[in-house]
Each structure stands twice: as structure tokens, then as C-alpha cells.
Amino acid sequence: MTPQTLKAHIEALGQxxxxxxxxVARASTASKNRALQLxxxxxxxDQSILLEANQADLASARSxxxxxxxxxxxxxxxxxxxxxAAGLEQIASLQDPVGELTGLARRPSGIxxxxxRVPLGVIAIIYEARPNVTADAAGLCLKSGNACILRGxxxxxxxxxxxxxxxxxxxxxxxxxxxxxxxxxxxxxxAVGELITLKGxxxxxxxxxxxxxxxxxxxxxxxxxxxxxxxxxxxxxxASADIAMAIRVADNAKTQRxxxxxxxxxxxxxxxxxxxxxxxxxxxxxxxxxxLRGDDAAQRLVGGIKPAVEADWYAEYLAPILAIRIVPSLxxxxxxxxxxxxxxxxxxxxxxxxxxxxxxxxxxxSSVMVNASTRFADGFEYGLGAEIGISTDKLHARGPxxxxxxxxxxxxxxxxxxxxxx
Amino acid sequence: MTPQTLKAHIEALGQxxxxxxxxVARASTASKNRALQLxxxxxxxDQSILLEANQADLASARSxxxxxxxxxxxxxxxxxxxxxAAGLEQIASLQDPVGELTGLARRPSGIxxxxxRVPLGVIAIIYEARPNVTADAAGLCLKSGNACILRGxxxxxxxxxxxxxxxxxxxxxxxxxxxxxxxxxxxxxxAVGELITLKGxxxxxxxxxxxxxxxxxxxxxxxxxxxxxxxxxxxxxxASADIAMAIRVADNAKTQRxxxxxxxxxxxxxxxxxxxxxxxxxxxxxxxxxxLRGDDAAQRLVGGIKPAVEADWYAEYLAPILAIRIVPSLxxxxxxxxxxxxxxxxxxxxxxxxxxxxxxxxxxxSSVMVNASTRFADGFEYGLGAEIGISTDKLHARGPxxxxxxxxxxxxxxxxxxxxxx
Numbered sequence: 001m002t003p004q005t006l007k008a009h010i011e012a013l014g015q016x017x018x019x020x021x022x023x024v025a026r027a028s029t030a031s032k033n034r035a036l037q038l039x040x041x042x043x044x045x046d047q048s049i050l051l052e053a054n055q056a057d058l059a060s061a062r063s064x065x066x067x068x069x070x071x072x073x074x075x076x077x078x079x080x081x082x083x084x085a086a087g088l089e090q091i092a093s094l095q096d097p098v099g100e101l102t103g104l105a106r107r108p109s110g111i112x113x114x115x116x117r118v119p120l121g122v123i124a125i126i127y128e129a130r131p132n133v134t135a136d137a138a139g140l141c142l143k144s145g146n147a148c149i150l151r152g153x154x155x156x157x158x159x160x161x162x163x164x165x166x167x168x169x170x171x172x173x174x175x176x177x178x179x180x181x182x183x184x185x186x187x188x189x190x191a192v193g194e195l196i197t198l199k200g201x202x203x204x205x206x207x208x209x210x211x212x213x214x215x216x217x218x219x220x221x222x223x224x225x226x227x228x229x230x231x232x233x234x235x236x237x238x239a240s241a242d243i244a245m246a247i248r249v250a251d252n253a254k255t256q257r258x259x260x261x262x263x264x265x266x267x268x269x270x271x272x273x274x275x276x277x278x279x280x281x282x283x284x285x286x287x288x289x290x291x292l293r294g295d296d297a298a299q300r301l302v303g304g305i306k307p308a309v310e311a312d313w314y315a316e317y318l319a320p321i322l323a324i325r326i327v328p329s330l331x332x333x334x335x336x337x338x339x340x341x342x343x344x345x346x347x348x349x350x351x352x353x354x355x356x357x358x359x360x361x362x363x364x365x366s367s368v369m370v371n372a373s374t375r376f377a378d379g380f381e382y383g384l385g386a387e388i389g390i391s392t393d394k395l396h397a398r399g400p401x402x403x404x405x406x407x408x409x410x411x412x413x414x415x416x417x418x419x420x421x422x
Numbered sequence: 423m424t425p426q427t428l429k430a431h432i433e434a435l436g437q438x439x440x441x442x443x444x445x446v447a448r449a450s451t452a453s454k455n456r457a458l459q460l461x462x463x464x465x466x467x468d469q470s471i472l473l474e475a476n477q478a479d480l481a482s483a484r485s486x487x488x489x490x491x492x493x494x495x496x497x498x499x500x501x502x503x504x505x506x507a508a509g510l511e512q513i514a515s516l517q518d519p520v521g522e523l524t525g526l527a528r529r530p531s532g533i534x535x536x537x538x539r540v541p542l543g544v545i546a547i548i549y550e551a552r553p554n555v556t557a558d559a560a561g562l563c564l565k566s567g568n569a570c571i572l573r574g575x576x577x578x579x580x581x582x583x584x585x586x587x588x589x590x591x592x593x594x595x596x597x598x599x600x601x602x603x604x605x606x607x608x609x610x611x612x613a614v615g616e617l618i619t620l621k622g623x624x625x626x627x628x629x630x631x632x633x634x635x636x637x638x639x640x641x642x643x644x645x646x647x648x649x650x651x652x653x654x655x656x657x658x659x660x661a662s663a664d665i666a667m668a669i670r671v672a673d674n675a676k677t678q679r680x681x682x683x684x685x686x687x688x689x690x691x692x693x694x695x696x697x698x699x700x701x702x703x704x705x706x707x708x709x710x711x712x713x714l715r716g717d718d719a720a721q722r723l724v725g726g727i728k729p730a731v732e733a734d735w736y737a738e739y740l741a742p743i744l745a746i747r748i749v750p751s752l753x754x755x756x757x758x759x760x761x762x763x764x765x766x767x768x769x770x771x772x773x774x775x776x777x778x779x780x781x782x783x784x785x786x787x788s789s790v791m792v793n794a795s796t797r798f799a800d801g802f803e804y805g806l807g808a809e810i811g812i813s814t815d816k817l818h819a820r821g822p823x824x825x826x827x828x829x830x831x832x833x834x835x836x837x838x839x840x841x842x843x844x
Contacts, residue, residue, distance in 0.1 A: 022760060026784050099783060105805065111794050113804045118786065120816050203816040224646065224817045245839035252841035338444060347835075360834050361521060362448050364540065372533050372837025381842070382535045382833060383527065394542050394625040395646045395818040399833040411804060411821040412782050413769075415794025417667040419674035420803070 001188060010194040013149060013182055014201030017122040020179040021147035025119045029096040031174040032143055036092040039170030040085040043135065046166060047081050053158040054131065061129070061155045074129045074156055084135040084163070087386070091139040094385040097403045098145040101412065110418045115409040119145030121203035123406065124195050125388075126217060128209040129153030134163045137206075138181045140388050142171075144406035147180050149202065151195060154187035161185065196221040206401075208389055226401060228390045230316040231261030231344040233374040236333040236359070238350035239272040245371065246273075246349040247281050252373040253347065255288050259318045261390060262345050262367075262377040266313060266323040268333045271297065274326045278302050285322060294324035301326075313340040330355050334362055341365065344392055345377040345399075366392060366399035423610060432616040435571060435604055436623030439544040442601035443569035447541045451518040453596040454565055458514040461592030462507040465557065468588060469503050475580040476553065483551070483577045496551045496578055506557040506585070509808070513561040516807040519825045520567040523834065532840045537831040541567030543625035545828065546617050547810075548639060550631040551575030556585045559628075560603045562810050564593075566828035569602050571624065573617060576609035583607065618643040628823075630811055648823060650812045652738040653683030653766040655796045658755040658781070660772035661694040667793065668695075668771045669703050674795040675769065677710050681740045683812060684767050684789075684799040688735060688745040690755045693719065696748045700724050707744060716746035723748075735762040752777050756784055763787065766814055767799040767821075788814060788821035 001009070024032070043050070054076040061074055097117050104114030123146045125137045134152055141148035152160045164183040171178050184191055196205050196217055205225045207217040218225045235253050237246045253264035269277055274297070282292055282302040292298075293308040305324065312323040313336070327333045330348075337346050347369035348359040356370045367377040377399065379387025384402030391397045397405035423431070446454070465472070476498040483496055519539050526536030545568045547559045556574055563570035574582045586605040593600050606613055618627050618639055627647045629639040640647045657675050659668045675686035691699060696719070704724040707714055714720075715730040727746065734745040735758070749755045752770075759768050769791035770781040778792045789799040799821065801809025806824030813819045819827035 022784070022786075025786065026780075107803060107805055109798065109803060111791075111798055111803070116782065116790075118783075121786065219644070222641070224815070226817075242839070248841055248844075249837075249839055252844060256842050358448075360538065362444070364444075364447065364543065365832065367833040367835060368538075369533075369835035370837060371839050372835050373841045375842035376531065376533055376835055376837075376840070377833070381529060381531060381533070383529055393646070394830060395648075396830075398830055408816060408818075408820055410787065411789040411799070413789060413791035413794050413798055415671075415792060415798075417664070417671060417793050418798070419670055419795045420678050420797035422670075422674060 001186065003190065006186065006188060006190055007194055009186065010191060010198065011201070013184065014122070014198045016179040017147040017149050017182060018201050020177045021119070021121045023177050024142065024147055024180045025098070025145045027145065027176055031176060032096070032145070033092040035142060035170040035174035035176055036088045036139055037170070038173040039167045040088040042166035042169045043081060043085040043088070043163065046162060047078060050081055050159065050162045051076060051078070053162045057156055057158045064155070066155065070129065074131070076131055076159060080132060084132055087136055088139045091143050091386055094143060094403060096143065097407050104414070109420070110415070112414040114412050116412045117407050118410050119407055122147045122149065122201060124149045124151065124202045124205045126151045126192060126195070126205065126207045126213070127153065128213070129156040131156045131159035131163060133208060134160045134183070135167070136386070137388060138167050140386060140403060140406060142180060144403045146406055149182050149184055149195065151184040151192060157185065157187060192217070193220060196223060199223060206388055226389065226391050226397060226405070227393060228261065229392050230342040231263070232266065232314065232316050232340065232342040233262055233264050233344055234266045234268055234337050234341060234346045235264045235374060236268040236346070236348045237270060237273060237277055238330060238348055238352060238355050239270040240352040240355065241273060241349040242351060243273070243277055246277055247284065249347070249349055249371065249373050250281055251284055253375055254285065254290060254322050256373070256375050258320050260375070262374050263318070264322070264374050265315060265317055266325065266340070268336055269324065269326050270333070271326050271328055274298070274301055278324070288320070290320045290322055292322055292324055295326060297326040298324045316342070330358060334359065337363055337365070342392060344390070345369065345374045347372060347374050366390070423608065425612065428608065428610060428612055429616055431608065432613060432620065433623070435606065436544070436620045438601040439569040439571055439604060440623050442599045443541070443543045445599050446564065446569055446602045447520070447567045449567065449598055453598060454518070454567070455514040457564060457592040457596035457598055458510045458561055459592070460595040461589045462510040464588035464591040465503060465507040465510070465585065468584060469500060472503060472581065472584045473498060473500070475584045479578055479580045486577070488577065492551065496553070498553055498581060502554060506554055509558055510561045513565050513808055516565060516825060518565065519829050526836070531842070532837070534836040536834050538834045539829050540832050541829055544569045544571065544623060546571045546573065546624045546627045548573045548614060548617070548627065548629045548635070549575065550635070551578040553578045553581035553585060555630060556582045556605070557589070558808070559810060560589050562808055562825060562828060564602060566825045568828055571604050571606055571617065573606040573614060579607065579609060615642060618645060621645060628810055648811065648813050648819060648827070649815060650683065651814050652764040653685070654688065654736065654738050654762065654764040655684055655686050655766055656688045656690055656759050656763060656768045657686045657796060658690040658759070658768070658770045659692060659695060659699055660752060660770055660774060660777050661692040662774040662777065663695060663771040664773060665695070665699055668699055669706065671769070671771055671793065671795050672703055673706055675797055676707065676712060676744050678795070678797050680742050682797070684796050685740070686744070686796050687737060687739055688747065688762070690758055691746065691748050692755070693748050693750050696720070696723055700746070711742055713743045714746055715743065717748060719748040720746045738764070752780060756781065759785055759787070764814060766812070767791065767796045769794060769796050788812070
């Protein structure tokens, strides 16, 4: 495909999506839910066809020398297909955010002004070779009244096409245009470059994947990006903390799962509580095979802690490694978080009301917690129903992005013939 | 100044702003209000010094050959200085958006999850040689808990520095760091290029000015931009409209002020009402010296309408010119708006409940109105108290951006030792 043909093809896709976005924006809740339910049924019915396509994807990926973790993410099973279908039904059960009218109030001029929740328009989602994301992302975009263009890793293309076929069957059955959900079938990497510069046709880009993918896309995009960079999450144990609670929560924040973005990567401990807290807590970590890297003070208190270097405070390990620093005060803990953190999720363990409040107000992260595990930073745990990702941006949605994050509010003005200056 | 020195200077400014943003984010409402009130008093006291600086700015601008409109925007008077001071006091009287906690609800895990309104951080405002924007923008950023870097047109630098001095006096008197408000004093254009790529130090850019300035900045920025592009605003007169109301509102929408972004630029009229509506309405426009450009059907109904060409439907005239098109249906009107509009402000004049609702829901503009003049699209008219601009973006704030648009919400989680999967 020449660069010109490619550009024209992507632009045509964008035009189709733009046109479809007007249809789906005004679609009734019932028809969107029906499309989701029909798609779920089609996925279940076509399980064996999807598994076959997935086998072909896996065979190509294997012969291309992809590693075990890659193949694992690519692999579908009867259970994962069932969970995809159930996920679509669960999205159907969520409240429709579109059309909600809030804050309507009469102004001195006589007009009434309020805000109405509306879809964003066309969302491009760029992700790795994980076919389950296809159903999940398409379902969330549909329910929130958006058209979407999905560009998954090319190694999953056969699987994604079968999933898209099920979604299209659902759309057709509900009387909605199939172009509400489009899968970009060009494996050429240049296609992504065209997609993320499709100004006027694509409204927002949601990249999902590793940090390098996300950084590349946000650097090159000419369209707003909802992005999730690192999760360098902290737990600060205040002087006043309950030691048993601090141990339980800090253990969970690090060891419940090592590879997630809301896993604690640095533990900050007030110097007054460190002698009582660190020995039992570190014994627990070392028992579970967590490598500990600490400052001098931490090393003096507990054997088996290796020296931390400056880079450790910035690190998102996503592994059984934990950085530990002893701090003289709440302020020092918040300074550390402001300097080294990634504004994802940070928690304080404390019994001091004032310190809890200061931490909640002053730590500028998308999730700030008191006496809870950072592992709770998640759309399901927060009651959003589902999430398309976690945003570490300062504008628009911060934290887990659910249906509401895929919408925005416009102003509505209701009048009875009012004129300005009249 | 070498490019390296310039870069280092801007970076230092950004570092100062980042540090100051943590102070102002946690500042009490009382201290922010005190800073605003003291700054207002300082502006009034220093009126003659400010007028003198402004005279010097005007002299340079005149000798540089700037035109009358430019000089007009640059000129300060005792009245405009008083209105600047009063504006700061008015911002002090607005409710502080920071810290508001909403939606706190208990989840099955036992944690309570809610959202807290927080400042964006560091805001860079880039604008033309209009010194009144300096006080206005600085005041809004301060009240919303943000640090700001102001870069006004270099022709206003002397005036801006005196205004900044008054703001700094207010900050000092309230115990806040002066670096909360910084005026970029480098007139070299390259400084803007450095400022809008200061990732990690500047959180958001708000350009204010002509479309070319805004397009250039959003193309070059590597930081999110809250932007206001064109206002190609429509009024659609439905078949069911009250003719007297339609005439009153459509007249106001076009002729109350010609040069504002919320002025109607295209009038769409249902074919069933056009014969009754257009002759009296067009007579009114022609009386006021408005040039009318219409499609064939409109020209057949009224003499004195010139032929419209395709470019007229896209035009933001900002002048006494109006495009008129006759349409066969509500759908055709909405199709026209979707195709040619700029998603700024669009209104329907109708007595049909169903058509009003469809227009409100389906027209994807930042303000959508029923039976009211598009001229109402304004922060003061909407009750926001003040506005830093009007956003035509799809993400974050849409429409007039007040204090709330300069903030965002983070998640807060209140626990009592909860762990995930526990």
C-alpha cells in the first residue's frame, strides 16, 4: 500500500466513524443494550470459530519468535471468551451516562442554564495483541454513545476480526450502523501514524499498553490523548499509624499482585514508627521473596535490605522489589511523593485526623487514600462498573476511566425568547 | 540571549511555578481572597504609574506602526483600571472550587470512594497585547489554586509588569509566594516555543487571541491546550416557531455585537416558515446595514440577498454579514450544523417540544439553546462568575471556562485498613 493509499484508507475510515458517531450518540439506551447482548450471544455461539482464529494468530506469533508472556496475553480460551461475553452483558447493565441533565438553574436574564452529558464522538483505541481488549473497549465506547476505531496489535488481527464480527452482528440486530465499531485491518505501522493525526475525524485517542507505546503515541498525536503512564505508587506510614493495620495494608499493596500499575513501589515510613514497624513488615516481605532496597536508616534497622540508589525512588518495578525510605515528617513524605511519584495512587496509613486530611488535600495524585491498599485504584473497586484504563493526565478524567470518562458535558440553555441586553 | 540561555531561563521559571503551585493549591480561601483584594487596592493606588507605563507601551506600539484596533486593545484608562480592580474583587467573592468533596459512597469492600476538586497545577496563558487580561487571568488562576505563567503580547510588557507588581504585592500580603504569578519578560518569540513544550512543569496552556495564534500554539504544544477556535454559530428557525420571537432572537443573535465569537453567522430557516419570516427579518437586517448572502430559495423570497457560495457556510464573519439557508427539515438543519459548524453555540427557535429535545440532544456543540440568542454563551451569563475563555474542545471543559474549568477531580478513598482480595 502506498503512503497515499494508506492515508486515503484511514481517512475514509475516519469519515465513516464520524458519520456513525452521530447515529450512536442519539441511539436509545435500549438499542445500545440490545446490541451488547446480541454481540455477547454471538461471541458465545462462535466460540469455536474464534478459538480457531486465535490458534492461527498464536501459530504466527510463535513462529515470529514472540515470548511466553506475549503468547499468554494473546491466548483465548473458552473461559476467556465467556468472560468477554459476560463483560459485554455487564456493560449493558450499567446506567447510560448519555443525556443526563444536571444543574439546570434560572439566570437573571430569564434563561435556564444546565449541563447535558454527551459522548466524545470518535474514539481511537490503540493497544497490544490482547484480543479481550477488543470486546471490552468496543462495548464501553458503544454504551457511552461513541463510535470507535480499534487498532490492536497486528498479531491478534484474526481473533479481533471474529470479535468485531460478533459486535457488528449485535449492532445490525439493534438497527445501528456497523461502522460504529471499526477494526483497523492494516498491519502497517504507518497506519497508526495516520490515525493519530486524523484531526476533525477522531476526537480522542486512548492508547493501552506499555509506557513506550503510550509515550510514542502522545508525542506524535495531533489529537488529545487519554493516557496512562507509570504507576510509581507510595504508601506512607505515619507516626500515629496502627502497626497491625500498617503491616496488613502495606503487605497487600506490594504483594497481592506485583505487575499492576496500582501496586506500591515505594514505602515511606515515619522515623518514629520505623523501629516497631519495619522488622516485622520486612520479615514478611523477605519471606515472600520481595527484594528490599532502602536508605541508610532502613538498612540500619533491618538486615537484608540492600542500598537504594536515586533511580530506585523513580522506579516502577512491576516486580517483587520494594524501595523503602524513612522520613522525618509528613511534609518530607509529601515532598518525596511530589518529587518522585507519578501522580497515580498514593496512600497514608494514619490515626491522625489532621495528617489524613492534609495528605488527602495536598498529594496531587489521581487517587489519594487513607488507610487502604493502593491496589483498590480500579474502576470496578470504585464502582464505575468497568474501566477503559487509568488516566494519569491532569485534564479531563483522572484515575480510572469508566463510561463517564468517555463522555463530557455541554451547556444547554432553555429560553422563551430571551435576548442579550434586552 | 542564546537558545540555551533562553531554554534554561524558561525552565527555571517552570520550576519556580511548579514549586509555587504546591503552595497555592493548599492555600486557604481566606488567604487567596486577601491576595486578590490587596492586589485590587494596589492597582487603584498605582493607577498613575500604570497609566504612565501604558503610555510608554502605546508610544512604542505607535512608532512600530500598529493599527488603531491594536492600540485600542492596548490602551488603559482610569475606568479600565478600576474595572480590572473590581474584577479581582469579584473573583474574590466567588465560591472557592478547591477541596469540594462529592459522591462519597461506600463500596462492597468497605472503602468509601468519592471525588475531590483540585487545581490543575501550573497554567501558562499566552495572549495578545491586552493588559486587562493579565489581572483577569492571574486572578482566576490564583482563586482556583493554580500557579500561572503569563505571556502577553510584548507590546504590553511595561503595563503587564506594573499589573504583576500589584498582584505580587497582594500575594506577599497574604503570605503566598510571588512565584504563584509570573510574567514572562522575554519578548523573543522563541520563549513561547520553550514554554509550550515544558513537559512536567506546565500542566495546561490557555492561548487567548486570534485563530492563527491558537492554531500555531496547539500544533506546537507538547502539553494539553484548552483552546477556543472559531465560533460559526447557527440559529435554526423551526416550522413551528413564533414569528415575533424568531425575529427578535435572530436579530439579537446577529446584530447585538458583530465581532464576538457567539454572534450568529448562519441563519437556517425551515421552508414552511421562510415566506412569513424572512421578509420582515431581512428588512430589519438590511436596515442595520447587514450584508445578506443566501441560497437560491432565500434570494427568491427576499430582494437584496446576494448569492452565498460554499465558503459562506464555513465563514466566521465577525462582521455585519449573515449567511441564510432555507432547509426542508430539522434533520437538514442539524446536518448543515454538523457539516459546517464549529461546535461552539447553536440555537433552535421552536414551539415543538419534540424538535427542541432532538436539537438539544443531537447537536454536538459546547452550547445548545432553545428559544434564546446565541449571544448568551458567556461565563457571566451562565453564572460562572467569570471566564478565562470559551473552549471548543471535546475533552475537559466545553464552553465558557470559569473557575471550575481550571480545576479537575481526583479520587479519594477513605478506609479503615481494607485490603484488596482480603
